[in-house]
Each structure stands twice: as C-alpha cells, then as structure tokens.
Amino acid sequence: MTIVPPTxxxxxxxxxxxxxxxxxxxxxxxxxxxxxxxxxxWRDYGLSFLRDVAVFSVFRRTAEYPLYRIEKxxxxxxxxxxxxxxxxxxxxxxxxxxxxxxxxVFDRKxxxxxx
Numbered sequence: 001m002t003i004v005p006p007t008x009x010x011x012x013x014x015x016x017x018x019x020x021x022x023x024x025x026x027x028x029x030x031x032x033x034x035x036x037x038x039x040x041x042w043r044d045y046g047l048s049f050l051r052d053v054a055v056f057s058v059f060r061r062t063a064e065y066p067l068y069r070i071e072k073x074x075x076x077x078x079x080x081x082x083x084x085x086x087x088x089x090x091x092x093x094x095x096x097x098x099x100x101x102x103x104x105v106f107d108r109k110x111x112x113x114x115x
Contacts, residue, residue: 018051021056025072045058052075053071055072065088070083081095
C-alpha cells in the first residue's frame with residue numbers, strides 16, 4: 001500500500017503573502033488605544049494588511065484622515081526597526097525595534113495638567 005500526500009488547493013501556499021500584527025503586538029496596540037479612547041482623544045481605528053506593511057490607523061472621527069498610523073514593516077527589521085508611529089502629516093514620530101518602546105510616544109499625550 002502506497003501513502004499519497006493530499007493535494008494542496010490551487011494557489012495555496014504555506015506562507016501568507018500579507019504582513020500582519022501578531023497577538024502580542026495587537027494586545028500592546030489595543031491597550032494604548034483603550035486608554036486614549038477613555039481619555040476622549042480617539043474614537044475609531046482601521047486595520048490594513050498589505051504585502052510588505054501592516055497598518056493600524058487611529059481616527060478622531062470616523063470619516064477623516066487618520067491622526068496616527070502604527071506601522072509594521074518587517075523589511076526594516078535589521079535597519080531602523082520595523083515598528084513606526086507616523087503622524088497625520090507623514091512625519092515619523094518614533095521608530096524602533098521594540099513595539100512597547102515605540103508606543104511610549106503616546107504616554108505624554110495622556111499626561112494633562114490639573115487646574
């Protein structure tokens with residue numbers, strides 16, 4: 001008796017052709033998002049998974065440009081770091097290898113003076 005391996009579906013490969021955030025990364029991002037929603041700064045978000053970049057976009061209102069984009073670009077892993085926070089005007093606010101460190105750019109936005 002000969003054992004024949006199953007035939008894969010056409011076009012199916014073992015490796016996904018999209019870049020995505022893993023569970024740990026989404027947990028870090030959503031914890032910052034939750035704090036900013038509670039502070040009344042953010043209201044909506046959007047996710048985009050492309051071939052070479054994954055983007056978490058943050059909005060103040062639903063139908064406008066994103067205030068911030070949190071990007072993951074694995075090709076920059078060995079250079080500047082694959083995580084970046086980009087502002088509304090396209091300026092890179094923080095870039096690095098560690099997502100928790102990169103997300104600390106939002107900590108100072110939560111600090112407010114008490115009158």
